[in-house]
Amino acid sequence: MRTTVPVAIAFLSGLLLVTAFFFRADTFVGGLSQELTVWLTIVGGFTLLLGVVSIVRVNWTAIQRRKEGWGYKILTILAVFAMAIPSVLSPDWSPLFGRAEGSVYDWLFQNLQMPMMATMFATLAFYIASAAYRAFRARSAEATILLITATLVMLWRVPMGEYILDQLPGDIPAFLNTYVMGGFNMAVQRGIIIGAALGAASMSLRIILGIERTYMGKG
Amino acid sequence: MTKPVPNSSRFVSLGLFTLLVSVPQTLLAQVAEGSAFRVDRINALVLVLVFSTAVLLYTKWAKAGKPLYLRKIPGLDAVEEAVGRATEMGRPVLFVPGIAELDEIETIAGISILGRVAKIVAQYDTPLTVPVRYPLVLAAGQEVVEQAYIEAGKRDSYDKDTVKYVAGEQFAFTANVNGYMMRERPATNIYMGAFFAESLLLAETGNAAGSIQIAGTARPEQLPFFIAACDYTLMGEELYAASAYLSHEPIMTGGLKGQDFVKVLIVLCIIIGAALVSFGYGEWFINLFEAV
Amino acid sequence: MEQMDRRWIYLMVAIAVIIPFIVPAELPISITPEAQAVFDSVEAIPDGSNVFVVFDYYPSTIAECEPMTTTALRHFFRKNCNVITLSNIPLGGPSMAETVTRRVAEEYGKVYGEDYVNLGYKYGYVAVMTGMGSSIESIFPTDNSGTPLSELPLMDSVKNYDDIAFIFEVADNATADYWVSIVNAQYGVPMICGTTAVGAPKYYAFVASGQFLGLLGGMKGAAEYEQLVGMPDEAVRGMGAQSLVHLLIIALVALGNIGYFIIRYKQRRERI
Structure with a gap:
């Protein structure tokens, strides 16, 4: 029963959504599939509560057991509620509530979350430099070709590098754009995209037909 | 550049063929005007039917005991070894099932692999940590890991907080996982699912923490980062094949073979299409694949 | 040379990003x-x-x-x-x-x-x-x-x-x-x-x-x-920093490879 019902639901939902692709939106099947999408949104909304419960429980346990860094866990819990509570309260009560400009949520978002997100993304520059230094080795003929190509593309993508390339014989930037990016790169990207799409379709089919049940902890 | 002009005999046969293809297409399009059924999507329906038939047939053959060959995927063969290493070192295994919602098929693939990994981890009695970004993934992850512990006969070892919700924001999630890696120094990090800009942030931190790393994603733009910073990387469709591969069940490999069959068909279509277009006869062929 | 502490790399990247903002240079963009x-x-x-x-x-x-x-x-x-x-x-x-x-x-x-x-x-x-x-x-x-x-x-x-x-x-x-x-x-x-x-x-x-x-x-x-x-505007101004970081990464990759080949050469000689 614990396996049959979810597999049956997955089969019926999958079948409906696939069938709906072949019917117009204003038909019964089309309408039903749109209804199902709305249900998904509602279910997704309710599961947010699960997330809050999990984050509080994990951090609260760490605080109670005085685990290393428990002070930061207090900050985590405070931050969750500091962002969430004022944003769900009605702005009619106070301009600090809601999510409009001037609200607590907006202030925290603009002045804390946005710079922190940008900072995390910016650290990629450091990590890319370190990963490239460590991993790019001319260990074989293939790796050497990759290394030379990557170097040329990196030079081509910045003005100083392009100046260097211009001093060399032949139109290297045009070659890189036409053959490397528009040729080899595009062919490889297409290959991976087509392969991955087929893999996704095959996996979906296995799920709909109940062959693949590992995502439910079965099989 | 102008198209080459075909010679007369070719022209006649081509004309007949075009007529055979275009007339039914035009009729179908006219019927489609007032029909509830999207006749203009019939090409997609044909592909769905061919694909489903291939998968079902190969699954049936696999069930009947016909041996089906699967090539080695070193990244997946290394999973058990990597978990063993964590056990020997007495350090945890970190599993990240991507950062996308459960409606992404990559996430489901990641959760399926999590089930396999959790079973191995449970058998070895190694600690496992699974940080997730979405509550629905949390619910699915908890179910899968609990079931794996039960199947391994280690129900008592299961901790509900093995799978934990960390943060809904991409970089807050990344910061948390990176912090965990630097503090706990997991022996093995497994990343399987949909990854975006955080791929290198995670993999590079894991590398700095000295962990063995196995990654898998279908996002082509993130593959170079995983390849540079991880020990093993599953590329594209290998991620979707992973669950079937790890299961060692013939019924699951049948699906993979069906997929390979369709891939061969697509490659043939690409070759035929490229040849026809190159010689100026490809218009009708392209129309067969028109997406609407 | 083959294995440099990654913190040195981070420091070099930081300097390469900051310098062009202090000393801006006009670069031709193709x-x-x-x-x-x-x-x-x-x-x-x-x-x-x-x-x-x-x-x-x-x-x-x-x-x-x-x-x-x-x-x-x-x-x-x-x-x-x-x-x-x-x-x-x-x-x-x-x-x-x-x-x-x-x-x-x-x-x-x-x-x-x-x-x-x-x-x-x-x-x-x-x-x-x-x-x-x-x-x-x-x-x-x-x-x-x-x-x-x-x-x-x-x-x-x-x-x-x-x-x-x-x-x-x-x-x-x-x-x-x-x-x-x-x-x-x-x-x-x-x-x-x-x-x-x-x-x-x-x-x-x-x-x-x-x-x-x-x-x-x-x-x-x-x-x-x-x-x-x-x-x-902003993107043109950012080209200086991006140029320097790209050149730095290329230099680091070259450095890493020189170190790699020196070690490989030494190992071969030891075997002989």
Whole structure:
């Protein structure tokens, strides 16, 4: 029963959504599939509560057991509620509530979350430099070709590098754009995209037909 | 550049063929005007039917005991070894099932692999940590890991907080996982699912923490980062094949073979299409694949 | 030389990023055919058309994406196009669209509701993109600040994709794929894409197939577009830092390889 019902639901939902692709939106099947999408949104909304419960429980346990860094866990819990509570309260009560400009949520978002997100993304520059230094080795003929190509593309993508390339014989930037990016790169990207799409379709089919049940902890 | 002009005999046969293809297409399009059924999507329906038939047939053959060959995927063969290493070192295994919602098929693939990994981890009695970004993934992850512990006969070892919700924001999630890696120094990090800009942030931190790393994603733009910073990387469709591969069940490999069959068909279509277009006869062929 | 403490690398990257901002240098920026195609396709739109500028990026990629949206808005306002902005990113998307568009609109004396509108964000991008094909108002009954669309004069003439001449999509994620497969393929609205440098290689295939009329890749793409529009700004300024970091990475890779070959040479000699 614990396996049959979810597999049956997955089969019926999958079948409906696939069938709906072949019917117009204003038909019964089309309408039903749109209804199902709305249900998904509602279910997704309710599961947010699960997330809050999990984050509080994990951090609260760490605080109670005085685990290393428990002070930061207090900050985590405070931050969750500091962002969430004022944003769900009605702005009619106070301009600090809601999510409009001037609200607590907006202030925290603009002045804390946005710079922190940008900072995390910016650290990629450091990590890319370190990963490239460590991993790019001319260990074989293939790796050497990759290394030379990557170097040329990196030079081509910045003005100083392009100046260097211009001093060399032949139109290297045009070659890189036409053959490397528009040729080899595009062919490889297409290959991976087509392969991955087929893999996704095959996996979906296995799920709909109940062959693949590992995502439910079965099989 | 102008198209080459075909010679007369070719022209006649081509004309007949075009007529055979275009007339039914035009009729179908006219019927489609007032029909509830999207006749203009019939090409997609044909592909769905061919694909489903291939998968079902190969699954049936696999069930009947016909041996089906699967090539080695070193990244997946290394999973058990990597978990063993964590056990020997007495350090945890970190599993990240991507950062996308459960409606992404990559996430489901990641959760399926999590089930396999959790079973191995449970058998070895190694600690496992699974940080997730979405509550629905949390619910699915908890179910899968609990079931794996039960199947391994280690129900008592299961901790509900093995799978934990960390943060809904991409970089807050990344910061948390990176912090965990630097503090706990997991022996093995497994990343399987949909990854975006955080791929290198995670993999590079894991590398700095000295962990063995196995990654898998279908996002082509993130593959170079995983390849540079991880020990093993599953590329594209290998991620979707992973669950079937790890299961060692013939019924699951049948699906993979069906997929390979369709891939061969697509490659043939690409070759035929490229040849026809190159010689100026490809218009009708392209129309067969028109997406609407 | 083969194994350097990564903290030295981080320090060198930091210096390489900071120096060009202290000592700025004017660098010639060449134009790729993809960026030229973006400029040409916007130029080809009749003046006064209705266009979408889509802010599908998170605040984390502002450095690469915002110069694209800013320049696009300048380009469109210069052509007196009516701009409708929206976002499929809940976290920061609508507010970035609001801030950037207001700032650029002020430069051109454009009026909200008449010359431009910010639709904001709605959950479920597939449903949003599909739904706007029949009615924009059914998906966005109000604009980002809650004003009903019926009260905004610009929206009187904009009902669905039939009234949209062009889509300028700036994305740091896979939403661009959906704009192609749903809006471009099914409704035939011409579009271009601006994306991060990491995301750009994937989209060359879409340019080749004609689904994207042009492509802007990363800060370099944005700098090219700024140059083409004749308004060099943030992206052009950022080229100095990006140039130095690229050269530094190349130098580090070379250094690592020299170390690798020296060790390999020594190991071979020891074996002999």
